[in-house]
Amino acid sequence: MSGWQTLFYKEVLRFWKVSFQTVAAPVLTAVLYMLIFGHVLQDHVKVYDTVSYTAFLVPGLVMMSVLQNAFANSSSSLVQSKIMGSLVFVLLTPLSHWSWFFAYVGSSVARGLAVGLGVFAVTVFFGQPGFAAPAWILVFAVMGAAMLGGLGVIAGLWAEKFDQMAAFQNFIIMPMTFLSGVFYSIHSLPPFWQRVSHLNPFFYMIDGFRYGFFGVSDVSPWLSLAIVASALLAVSGVAVHLLRIGYKIRG
């Protein structure tokens, strides 16, 4: 294995060794959402004419879990090793900022996809969403996870304590994922909130991802692709830059 592959492997091993917490727990949370929202809203919410609410909910929950766990992986690894001091083992190596980026983001994608698969495997019993265009599923899952992995790198470098990390997660990541249309189609919103939702890049990730299952979406998957790709590039640019200058990790 080359240097960056070792760091990638180490990061995957890190979450896999505590997979009860990093994979099983988010799967259970998604099942609880499914049970409660599915039960309460099944007969009240009509999203697309041909799709039951529970089936509609499955891709949304999967993508939400992918995004949140991808973010949690890189951010918690960085902030924890910064606070524990064990980041020094990586800082002393010849690994370049690109190696750091690909290892941390790559392992975030791995965790996001692992949790996403787990959530899908369990929630699919409640409602089958179908696979209208499977390539879109993969594209949006990987790009969304990579973007959140990149955001996790930025947050992990920036945060100096767990409190700041939690703030980033609870005040930015959580609202943006919840308000992205996981539980509803934005067409059910008043026009003003529809316009606000269009400013949220997370909306395009979930909408494009859902298109892969149903072949229908709120906006064109190509538009979603363009916006998600741009957001991914922007986040990656910032993350690589911060790694290159050693933001808050090299004095």
Next chain:
Amino acid sequence: MPAISFQSVSKSYRSARGPALKALDEVSLDIEPGEFFGLLGPNGAGKTTLISILAGLTRATAGRVTVHGHDVQADYAQARRQLGIVPQELVFDPFFNVREALRIQSGYFGVRNNEAWIDELLESLGLADKAGANMRQLSGGMKRRVLVAQALVHKPPVIVLDEPTAGVDVELRQTLWQFIARLNKQGHTVLLTTHYLEEAEALCARIAMLKAGRVVALEHTSELLKAASSNVLRFKIDSALPPEFRDKARVTGRIVQLPAHDAHEIERYLAIIRQAGLRVEDVEIRKADLEDVFLDVMSAGYSGKPAAAQPPAPIDLPPVSDAREEAKLEAPLP
């Protein structure tokens, strides 16, 4: 080409109010390949900052550092391949066991099929039976050994140990020094910072002393010891010290140590004690060791050049023949 070269290295930290704090001020020194070099100084003198700059953990405000000719900033990948750094803090990754930690560290440097060397490191550092133990389960001393093993796992020609024996038991210190001395004999360059001056005296061929970010002494250890050719008067006392001794004396509990340049000074000290009517015990005269030199340098009494040897004037005290041989006056002075 020096193994490590610090060239006019300065580091200042910006502070919110007041002037910038200068942690290092134009530090220049070269360490030759194969040397066992000691870096000494009190807390806050800048030792760890200097090593952090060498390691690439911190950037110098000015100046340049090279490792075997590779600039630690511009050519960091090559420079870091040459370096094995044992950090001062007792850090560990709680997710892995000892062998995993070593394999991973080896992998970061792109070193493959390293099991034989990992086994040898585990064996040499007394970690063989802990290879499968999680890092969290290890005692402080064991964690320290793993840090040493991690630093050496990619076989670096230059080894840097930042206070590796702080808070470590005697047995580990012995194991560690035997191992490091062996590596040094095999040609590895060793840079050591330590608080144990005895250790530096025994191991390091050359020593630099830092004080407030400046190099205040840079000598072969033997020259440094020669420079402080003075003696030390040591005794135990229960009562308060006479005012004459207050500035000079080094006091550790009951033990008082007074540096003396010649026999006359020792005679004068004894006279003061006698006149004050103090009762002292276990009086010894010994030759100055590195600790005395160190304290001398830190209190700015050191000129930077070995002082001309001054034969002690004859007085009727038992002679001091060796640095370690102590002339004891059995009977307490009146």
